[in-house]
Amino acid sequence: MSHIVSIRDVTKDFHLGQTVVQALRGVTLTVDKGDFLSIAGPSGSGKTTLLNLIGCVDTATTGVVEVAGQDTAKLSERELTNLRLNTIGFIFQSFNLVSVLNVFQNVEFPLLLQNKLNAADRKQRVVSLLEQVGLHTHMKHRPNELSGGQRQRVAIARALVTEPLIVLADEPTANLDSATGEAIIDLMKSLNERRGTTFIFSTHDHKVMRHADWVVRLADGKVLGRETPAEAVAHAMGQEVPKEARAS
Amino acid sequence: MIDRLVLLVRIATRNLLASPINLLIGGLLFFGTIVFVVLGGLLDSLNTSMARSVVGSLAGHVQIYSAKSKDELALFGQMGGDPDLAAMTEFPRLKAALEGLPNVQAVVPMGLSGALITSGNVLDRTLESLRGLYRVKRGEAKDPALGALPPDELDRRIQDEKAHVRQIIKVLRGDVEKATRDLMDAKAVDPENRAALAKVDTQAFWDGFDGDPYGALEFLENRIAPQVTDAPLLFLRYVGTDLDAFQQSFDRMRIVKGTPVPKGQRGFLVAELFYEEQMKLKTARRLDKIKDALALGRVIATDDELKRFVKENRTQTREIVLQLDATKTRAAVGALQRFLGTAEDDLEALLEQLFATTDENFAQRYAFFYEVLAPMLELYRVRIGDTLTIKAFTRSGYVQNVNVKVYGTFAFTGLEKSPLAGNTSLMDIMSFRDLYGYLTSDKAAELKELQQQTGARAVTREDAEAALFGEASGEVVAEATPGVINVEEQLTGTGRKLHQEDLIRRVYTQQEIDEGVVLNAAVMLKDPDRLDETILDIQRLAEAQGLPIRAVSWQKASGLLGQIIQVFRVLLFVGVAIIFFIAMVIINNAMMMATIQRTQTIGTMRAIGAQRSLVLWMVLLESIVLGLVFGGLGMLGGTAIVAAIAAKGIAAPNDVMYFFFSGPRLVPTVTGEPLVVALVIILFVTVASTLFPAMIATRISPLRAMQAEE
Numbered sequence: 001m002s003h004i005v006s007i008r009d010v011t012k013d014f015h016l017g018q019t020v021v022q023a024l025r026g027v028t029l030t031v032d033k034g035d036f037l038s039i040a041g042p043s044g045s046g047k048t049t050l051l052n053l054i055g056c057v058d059t060a061t062t063g064v065v066e067v068a069g070q071d072t073a074k075l076s077e078r079e080l081t082n083l084r085l086n087t088i089g090f091i092f093q094s095f096n097l098v099s100v101l102n103v104f105q106n107v108e109f110p111l112l113l114q115n116k117l118n119a120a121d122r123k124q125r126v127v128s129l130l131e132q133v134g135l136h137t138h139m140k141h142r143p144n145e146l147s148g149g150q151r152q153r154v155a156i157a158r159a160l161v162t163e164p165l166i167v168l169a170d171e172p173t174a175n176l177d178s179a180t181g182e183a184i185i186d187l188m189k190s191l192n193e194r195r196g197t198t199f200i201f202s203t204h205d206h207k208v209m210r211h212a213d214w215v216v217r218l219a220d221g222k223v224l225g226r227e228t229p230a231e232a233v234a235h236a237m238g239q240e241v242p243k244e245a246r247a248s
Numbered sequence: 249m250i251d252r253l254v255l256l257v258r259i260a261t262r263n264l265l266a267s268p269i270n271l272l273i274g275g276l277l278f279f280g281t282i283v284f285v286v287l288g289g290l291l292d293s294l295n296t297s298m299a300r301s302v303v304g305s306l307a308g309h310v311q312i313y314s315a316k317s318k319d320e321l322a323l324f325g326q327m328g329g330d331p332d333l334a335a336m337t338e339f340p341r342l343k344a345a346l347e348g349l350p351n352v353q354a355v356v357p358m359g360l361s362g363a364l365i366t367s368g369n370v371l372d373r374t375l376e377s378l379r380g381l382y383r384v385k386r387g388e389a390k391d392p393a394l395g396a397l398p399p400d401e402l403d404r405r406i407q408d409e410k411a412h413v414r415q416i417i418k419v420l421r422g423d424v425e426k427a428t429r430d431l432m433d434a435k436a437v438d439p440e441n442r443a444a445l446a447k448v449d450t451q452a453f454w455d456g457f458d459g460d461p462y463g464a465l466e467f468l469e470n471r472i473a474p475q476v477t478d479a480p481l482l483f484l485r486y487v488g489t490d491l492d493a494f495q496q497s498f499d500r501m502r503i504v505k506g507t508p509v510p511k512g513q514r515g516f517l518v519a520e521l522f523y524e525e526q527m528k529l530k531t532a533r534r535l536d537k538i539k540d541a542l543a544l545g546r547v548i549a550t551d552d553e554l555k556r557f558v559k560e561n562r563t564q565t566r567e568i569v570l571q572l573d574a575t576k577t578r579a580a581v582g583a584l585q586r587f588l589g590t591a592e593d594d595l596e597a598l599l600e601q602l603f604a605t606t607d608e609n610f611a612q613r614y615a616f617f618y619e620v621l622a623p624m625l626e627l628y629r630v631r632i633g634d635t636l637t638i639k640a641f642t643r644s645g646y647v648q649n650v651n652v653k654v655y656g657t658f659a660f661t662g663l664e665k666s667p668l669a670g671n672t673s674l675m676d677i678m679s680f681r682d683l684y685g686y687l688t689s690d691k692a693a694e695l696k697e698l699q700q701q702t703g704a705r706a707v708t709r710e711d712a713e714a715a716l717f718g719e720a721s722g723e724v725v726a727e728a729t730p731g732v733i734n735v736e737e738q739l740t741g742t743g744r745k746l747h748q749e750d751l752i753r754r755v756y757t758q759q760e761i762d763e764g765v766v767l768n769a770a771v772m773l774k775d776p777d778r779l780d781e782t783i784l785d786i787q788r789l790a791e792a793q794g795l796p797i798r799a800v801s802w803q804k805a806s807g808l809l810g811q812i813i814q815v816f817r818v819l820l821f822v823g824v825a826i827i828f829f830i831a832m833v834i835i836n837n838a839m840m841m842a843t844i845q846r847t848q849t850i851g852t853m854r855a856i857g858a859q860r861s862l863v864l865w866m867v868l869l870e871s872i873v874l875g876l877v878f879g880g881l882g883m884l885g886g887t888a889i890v891a892a893i894a895a896k897g898i899a900a901p902n903d904v905m906y907f908f909f910s911g912p913r914l915v916p917t918v919t920g921e922p923l924v925v926a927l928v929i930i931l932f933v934t935v936a937s938t939l940f941p942a943m944i945a946t947r948i949s950p951l952r953a954m955q956a957e958e
């Protein structure tokens with residue numbers, strides 16, 4: 001199976017005045033096509049930094065980050081933008097919808113950037129996705145007329161509309177109540193299963209973690225292990241990992 | 249591509265509505281555009297109408313003059329009098345060359361100047377008439393009109409004229425006595441003048457008149473006429489020109505009174521406004537002005553200027569009294585008594601009563617004046633058909649007289665009331681050259697004849713010294729043969745008079761009119777829009793032909809006047825620039841704020857694949873849309889305002905504005921030009937003021953999308 005994301009010995013330093021903060025310290029990780037992967041860890045463990053590197057919105061200090069077979073260090077700003085546009089979908093913690101556009105227009109936006117489909121095809125694609133996330137009745141609504149869960153579903157539709165290989169979600173449930181959060185994860189999971197899209201999401205919520213195929217646990221900028229959700233939850237809670245939960 | 253643009257415009261429009269400060273910016277852009285379009289439209293219309301006035305009344309489209317001139321050409325005067333222009337000596341060659349250019353319609357030669365004229369006073373005219381009657385009576389002169397009169401009638405006319413002279417003397421003595429009394433000084437009036445007046449006011453003087461009529465007339469002409477001061481000197485401004493070419497080229501010109509000057513002849517056309525303002529009997533002129541004012545709704549009872557006119561009419565009746573001889577005085581008194589229903593028999597008292605006009609009786613009295621009194625009076629100091637004597641200083645400094653016949657008056661259609669266009673009269677260019685001591689074909693022929701008669705040799709100034717004192721100084725340069733030319737006769741006597749009468753009747757060929765000195769010339773174009781281009785053509789051609797001339801547009805040629813619109817235009821631009829500068833500062837600030845507020849949105853767009861250029865355009869479009877929406881509204885509003893103004897037109901507030909408005913009303917129009925300029929300004933203002941915030945926006949990292957909203 002081909003690795004859709006391949007990270008080798010990656011470090012990432014941030015300079016805060018005189019001090020250098022090492023956010024990632026030699027991370028190596030591969031993600032396969034169709035994975036539903038969670039990156040877990042406490043605040044400041046480097047989850048978001050790792051997602052940023054995978055999402056091509058930031059570059060590594062050292063090491064290699066390959067996304068869809070391309071070494072991101074070798075790409076120009078413009079090429080990175082194109083890679084994001086065509087390969088990656090983003091779901092943000094605060095939804096990040098464009099407030100002056102309605103639901104339909106928000107979802108259509110990446111397609112307009114791609115400039116590949118005509119208006120009719122775009123409409124068909126957008127409506128179909130909104131149906132899948134259950135918001136086809138709210139197409140004319142503005143984001144401020146929607147609940148948090150509805151907004152995040154719009155964001156999911158927007159992330160998937162270009163049919164990306166990878167969808168990155170940074171704490172997608174952090175701003176939602178737990179029931180809504182679980183519903184969102186369920187939706188993501190079902191889309192993963194139905195479409196085969198790779199999902200990588202960061203979370204520190206155990207309930208959310210449980211839905212993942214695999215959990216990559218981070219602490220202090222290092223990968224502690226690639227575990228099953230049960231192992232990860234147990235580790236996170238400081239318990240002995242139950243035998244049946246151990247990865248084979 | 250279009251879809252993306254539509255999306256960006258949609259975002260821009262929505263963002264616009266989201267921020268109240270955009271309303272302020274929009275308001276400023278709206279206001280600035282309205283000011284620009286309305287005032288710009290008015291100035292453009294003013295410029296066009298003034299161009300019509302300047303081009304159509306005197307300047308033509310282009311003016312040319314000698315490059316050797318000390319001053320620049322200023323057709324409507326400048327500080328410190330008329331400009332000092334050098335003469336253009338090769339006009340025929342120049343004219344032929346210029347008329348060969350494709351865009352040149354005609355070249356009209358000119359020379360602008362002014363002179364003092366006097367038309368002689370009423371006593372002079374009466375004495376002249378009396379002298380004529382005596383000459384016919386004594387068989388010394390033949391006058392077809394007077395000669396046919398029976399001797400009785402001739403005597404009666406002589407008696408009438410004498411009575412007129414005695415009446416003038418009586419008025420004059422009254423004036424002198426009044427002056428002496430008022431000043432309480434017997435020496436206030438020259439004793440010799442008093443003595444002369446006293447002498448001609450005696451019966452003895454008149455009893456002896458027929459014994460030596462010419463002696464008596466001479467005494468009156470020399471000693472009494474100078475004391476009559478009813479004919480002040482007039483300053484007359486005129487253009488010496490090829491009258492035929494002028495009438496053809498300046499098509500707004502029309503003859504108001506009299507006839508055009510016959511083709512090729514000498515003659516004078518008085519500007520109608522000047523004729524009315526300066527040459528008409530003052531009382532009649534004031535009555536005309538009151539009539540015009542009343543027609544405009546002004547009221548004598550409350551209007552200070554009209555009250556002043558009435559007062560002046562009542563007190564200044566002397567001009568009329570002096571004009572009337574005994575017969576006419578009797579007729580006038582009778583008519584006035586009947587009209588006013590009074591037994592008063594003093595003419596001055598009756599006139600004073602007549603001119604005590606009010607809003608109620610004005611129309612009646614005006615009609616009476618023109619129907620009954622005017623036919624007895626000379627309404628104008630110079631009659632159409634009279635010969636006008638113009639005195640001017642030549643370039644070399646001596647005084648030259650020229651007599652020209654006044655054929656009529658003229659005005660430019662639409663500029664009838666404009667003093668700027670209505671003060672300059674027209675003179676044939678031959679008389680103009682005579683007046684300024686330039687060589688004319690007549691003079692050249694005369695000179696040649698004189699040289700042949702006297703055996704004189706022309707010696708130029710440069711060679712004079714050598715000729716007088718050099719090698720050849722032994723021979724006599726010139727020797728006048730006494731008797732061959734009677735100098736006195738030639739210069740002042742009947743010879744001169746006959747010569748001048750010949751000149752008045754003489755018809756000149758076009759070649760004679762063209763050959764000789766010209767100070768400047770108007771060039772009329774076929775297509776006035778190609779003005780600048782044609783000026784360059786003219787300059788190039790003149791250079792190639794070795795003709796040292798300057799060619800300037802009508803605007804430049806009109807001196808200060810032409811600059812006025814430019815000054816207003818600069819003021820308008822400065823004013824609008826201030827408004828738009830304020831708008832720029834506010835737009836810049838507002839867009840900076842908006843960019844900072846939208847950091848996360850812009851970061852998100854970048855993260856999901858928007859290139860920097862898209863962000864740049866998104867921000868720029870926002871203010872461009874703002875500018876286009878409000879600027880567009882401003883253009884519509886401005887055009888509507890101008891259209892509303894045009895529906896009624898702006899009435900010229902005074903006579904001077906007639907010239908600028910090229911008629912009684914200015915009807916402004918908005919042409920495409922100010923609209924296009926406004927559009928360019930708006931685009932510049934919005935793009936320039938947003939460029940910096942837009943650049944900042946493109947620098948926003950997609951990482952910003954990942955940061956949770958504060």
